[in-house]
Amino acid sequence: MPNILKINGLEKTYSSGNKQLTVLQNISFDVEKGQTFSIVGPSGSGKTTLLGLCAGLDQPNSGTIELCGQDLNTLNEDQRAQLRNKNVGFIFQNFQLLPTLTALENVSVPLELQGSKDAVKNSLALLEKVGLADRVHHYPSQLSGGEQQRVALARAFANAPSILFADEPTGNLDEETGEKVIQLLFELNKEAGTTLVIITHDLDLANRTQQILRLKGGKILTNERTTVQ
Amino acid sequence: MSKNTTWLFKMAWRDAKASRVRLLLFMASIILGIAAVVSIQLFSNNLKDNIKLQSKALMGADYTIDTRQEPTERAQAIIDSLQPDAKEINFVSMVAFPKNGGTKLVKVRGLDGAFPFYGSIDTEPSSAADTYQDLGGALVDATLMLQFDVKPGDSIKVGAITLPILGSLKAIPGSTAISTSVAPPIIMPYALMEATGLIQFGSRKEYQFFYKTAETFNLEAFEKIIDPQLKKEEADLDTHTSTSERLGKRYDNVGKFLNLAAFIALLLGCIGIASSVHIYIKEKLSAIAVLKCMGASRMQSFLIFLIQIAGIGVVGGLIGALIGIGIQELFPYLLKDFLPFSVEISISAQPILIGVFLGLFMSVLFALLPLLRTWYVSPLEVLRVDEKGAQEPFKVRVAVIAAVLIFYSCFHFGY
Structure with a gap:
């Protein structure tokens, strides 16, 4: 399978006063198209920083990131945004729904940005798939945490992304709701054939993916395939 | 779009x-x-x-000539040659209300003729504005009448003479409530001004002459010719346009x-x-x-x-x-x-x-x-x-x- 994400010699440093804080050091790995991939590690290991870099939300100090065949270092902020709109979906720990938009409007945004004519129709179908057909006109504040994450799932799949990044997708949910959301995530992923990259603390969740990258102190500890097919 | x-x-x-x-x-x-x-x-x-x-309504006339002293012979000749349609003498003086003994500093205006030619003198009763000159009575500022509790039919003493009050004066062209608050106006017939005994040598008084002209009359050109001549005689010509400016x-x-x-x-x-x-x-x-x-x-x-x-x-x-x-x-x-x-x-x-x-x-x-x-x-x-x-x-x-x-x-x- 071809690689959808290629990371080579990645390094990220932050300045804090006069000090330089190295968050990621010599990171190299590939993610195959259609693969489920998890990045695990303790707090402060650089997981979220790595996600930000992989998705083109931030830029590395050195190293290269190739996402969907495009070298992110050669793209400016707006070009990276365009690439994300066409190829990338996101799920966040704190849902990150737009509070002033209804569930339907939230799901429609990525499609509308693409200029899709069927934004509403497709969004309604996705909301129905995640079991929220009766909540389409509700604002995020009128939905429970589980419902909000399901809206976020529908939004993440709205633009039929090639790759989906999930940052601690169950971090703000109770165990039961979290499990339902994860089941739904894997179902939708299988159905759409999307590459899935999950950042998590949860080793049980990581073990449900095909490959696990372990980070510690900004360095790769291991990068192993699991038995999941 | x-x-x-x-x-x-x-x-x-x-x-x-x-x-x-x-x-x-x-x-x-x-x-x-x-x-x-x-x-x-x-x-x-x-x-x-x-x-x-x-x-025009602000001045009440097309133009006026005024002087702070009795017009000189030359000024009077110019004023007469222009044939004023109305005239006024005014001064500030104390007046008394015999009804209650009240006294007040007022501006006494003695008018002769059908002034104002534009706008009107607003009085209560309204007929008082038309009859005060013929009946020899006075129009007294409405606020002043209220202040001293006097009514039409009561009298006012101006200098040596006592006049019947024919009506209350509510408005007259060219004056504001604020400008008349220090010395409210009293209007009386011009012919009786001499009898008050208040017009004497050294009195602070003003003479005004009011004129009405035809619509086609070129006031600007007229002012340019006449005003300099009047200035030499300590008199002044004002047109309604210059006043409004x-x-x-x-x-x-x-x-x-x-x-x-x-x-x-x-x-x-x-x-x-x-x-x-x-x-x-x-x-x-x-x-x-x-x-x-x-x-x-x-x-x-x-x-x-x-x-x-x-x-x-x-x-x-x-x-x-x-x-x-x-x-x-x-x-x-x-x-x-x-x-x-x-x-x-x-x-x-x-x-x-x-x-x-x-x-x-x-x-x-x-x-x-x-x-x-x-x-x-x-x-x-x-x-x-x-x-x-x-x-x-x-x-x-x-x-x-x-x-x-x-x-x-x-x-x-x-x-």
Whole structure:
């Protein structure tokens, strides 16, 4: 399978006063198209920083990131945004729904940005798939945490992304709701054939993916395939 | 309209709908500033127009000749050759009300002839204005009558003579409630002035002669010839046009004061805009980061909020202009004691258009600095909030502040 994400010699440093804080050091790995991939590690290991870099939300100090065949270092902020709109979906720990938009409007945004004519129709179908057909006109504040994450799932799949990044997708949910959301995530992923990259603390969740990258102190500890097919 | 533009308007509307309370606060700042500017501008325009239109009624005649001493032989010859249609002697003196022994400093005006030729003397009863000269009675300022509890039929003692009060004087062309508050006017027949014994050598008195001319008469040319001759004789010629111009200049000062008030209201409005948009945008930064994360460009994120602010500026400007029109209707009542004429209010389109444009311009300009932050928000903020927050470059900030200062200077000095 071809690689959808290629990371080579990645390094990220932050300045804090006069000090330089190295968050990621010599990171190299590939993610195959259609693969489920998890990045695990303790707090402060650089997981979220790595996600930000992989998705083109931030830029590395050195190293290269190739996402969907495009070298992110050669793209400016707006070009990276365009690439994300066409190829990338996101799920966040704190849902990150737009509070002033209804569930339907939230799901429609990525499609509308693409200029899709069927934004509403497709969004309604996705909301129905995640079991929220009766909540389409509700604002995020009128939905429970589980419902909000399901809206976020529908939004993440709205633009039929090639790759989906999930940052601690169950971090703000109770165990039961979290499990339902994860089941739904894997179902939708299988159905759409999307590459899935999950950042998590949860080793049980990581073990449900095909490959696990372990980070510690900004360095790769291991990068192993699991038995999941 | 392209799909992208339609989407921007759609997003601006969706977000505005859900943020209406905050945006109404922002709109209130615009309405306050625009209402002040429009009402004052409209009233100033109406004041100028009314002074021009009512110039004859303000003077009561086409032109007058006045002198602070008994006219010299040469001046009298000129006055007589022009054949005055009415004349007056006036002076300030104490008068007494025999009914209750009250005394008061008043301006005694002895009139002869059908003055005023334009406008009218407003009295109660109204017939008193037409009969006081023939009946040998006096018209006494209405407030003064109230103050001393005298009524038509009572009498007033002016110098050596006592006159019956025929009516209360409510208004006479050329005088205001404020200007007559120190020495309220008493009008009596010119023929009885000598009998008061108050016109003596050394008395502070003024002689006035009133003239009515044909519509076609060239007053400007006439003034140029006659006025210099009268000046030499310590007399003065005033036409209704020159008087209205002088009055216009005097009310220009009122206009300047009102404009200063409008400027302060606008300043407060602008501060309100800047602070409410600052808070509003600060609350939106995480949503902007999400939009950018999903693929919105910097320009799209910026335009969504610019459209909102501009839309509110136009609507606020329009509401402010309409409120301004309403407020200007109150000015004639508030300022009636200072104005020697009634102000007819008319509405012109110009100040309303200026109001709407100013609403749009000031809202965008004063919101620009906080709005620029939307451009610099990093999509990374969806994962990690930057404690320093999005900050526009120093040069951009300086440019916007300079634009704001230029706007203020233009507005302030433009008036």
